[in-house]
Amino acid sequence: MNVGSYIFSQVVDYIPRYQFDKLVAKYHGNRHSKGLTCYNQLLHLLFGQITGCGSLRDICLCLEAHKPILYHLGFRNTVTQPSLSRANENRDYRIYEGLGTYLIGIVRPLYSKTAIPEINVDNVLYALDSTTISTSIKLATWALGKYSKGGVKMHTLLDLRGSIPANIHITHGRWHDSNELDVIEPEPYAFYMMDKAYVDFDALFRFHLAGAYWVTRPKENMKYEILGYRELSDTDRNAGVTGDFTIRLTTKSIALYPEPIRAVCVYDEEAGEEIVFITNNFNISAAEVACL
Numbered sequence: 678m679n680v681g682s683y684i685f686s687q688v689v690d691y692i693p694r695y696q697f698d699k700l701v702a703k704y705h706g707n708r709h710s711k712g713l714t715c716y717n718q719l720l721h722l723l724f725g726q727i728t729g730c731g732s733l734r735d736i737c738l739c740l741e742a743h744k745p746i747l748y749h750l751g752f753r754n755t756v757t758q759p760s761l762s763r764a765n766e767n768r769d770y771r772i773y774e775g776l777g778t779y780l781i782g783i784v785r786p787l788y789s790k791t792a793i794p795e796i797n798v799d800n801v802l803y804a805l806d807s808t809t810i811s812t813s814i815k816l817a818t819w820a821l822g823k824y825s826k827g828g829v830k831m832h833t834l835l836d837l838r839g840s841i842p843a844n845i846h847i848t849h850g851r852w853h854d855s856n857e858l859d860v861i862e863p864e865p866y867a868f869y870m871m872d873k874a875y876v877d878f879d880a881l882f883r884f885h886l887a888g889a890y891w892v893t894r895p896k897e898n899m900k901y902e903i904l905g906y907r908e909l910s911d912t913d914r915n916a917g918v919t920g921d922f923t924i925r926l927t928t929k930s931i932a933l934y935p936e937p938i939r940a941v942c943v944y945d946e947e948a949g950e951e952i953v954f955i956t957n958n959f960n961i962s963a964a965e966v967a968c969l
Contacts, residue, residue, distance in 0.1 A: 721740070830854075892955075
């Protein structure tokens with residue numbers, strides 16, 4: 678017979694109840710609450726995430742099927758799907774956003790010294806990307822996507838040391854990725870890796886002035902002139918680097934980014950093509966730029 682705690686109960690033990698209750702009181706989360714408190718709502722959503730439930734109805738049915746052990750899982754009572762849906766619609770999201778931010782603030786320092794394979798850079802490393810989630814335009818009228826369909830974008834700034842999200846920003850589907858750079862506050866000496874969809878030289882120059890480093894790929898229509906060439910080491914050549922150049926933007930782009938930029942060319946054997954990376958960092962080796 679099992680005499681220990683259930684795994685789900687062990688997981689929720691890590692939730693800082695004092696901090697969570699402070700957030701609930703701050704945003705009046707339990708006002709007019711009868712059977713579904715904010716904490717109980719959080720447990721329902723966590724259970725659905727951990728067990729892979731596909732809908733609110735799945736969560737409620739699954740918990741109802743385990744009714745004899747709900748107390749030991751941490752639940753005081755279960756609710757119906759309409760009640761859980763109304764709570765998700767009406768409760769202040771800042772309660773759960775604040776809890777997530779607090780937990781991230783605890784976890785990130787624990788992994789700040791974690792080594793990343795093939796990366797010798799000691800700076801903070803961020804990866805920025807987005808994913809589009811389809812939704813019903815009737816249920817979420819604000820979530821306009823492409824081709825008159827509903828969709829939301831989740832922009833994630835991921836700390837690569839521990840793969841912990843440092844920031845998550847949810848927008849409508851038509852929000853262009855490059856606009857996300859205007860929302861992020863650059864951290865000095867940190868590296869920001871992103872794909873070419875985020876190339877906005879006005880925003881990238883703001884990162885440069887703040888002392889942050891960025892690595893991305895240029896768009897096909899980028900106009901530039903070559904100012905110089907850097908000698909490649911044996912390590913660079915072994916990593917597939919074919920060129921390390923100092924360039925400067927031309928035409929109208931030079932007004933947005935007047936400083937020189939570094940361009941590193943790498944041959945990708947798997948794809949059979951040459952890939953170009955651009956960055957504002959001139960200190961690390963070309964091989965390290967390619968690895969980032």
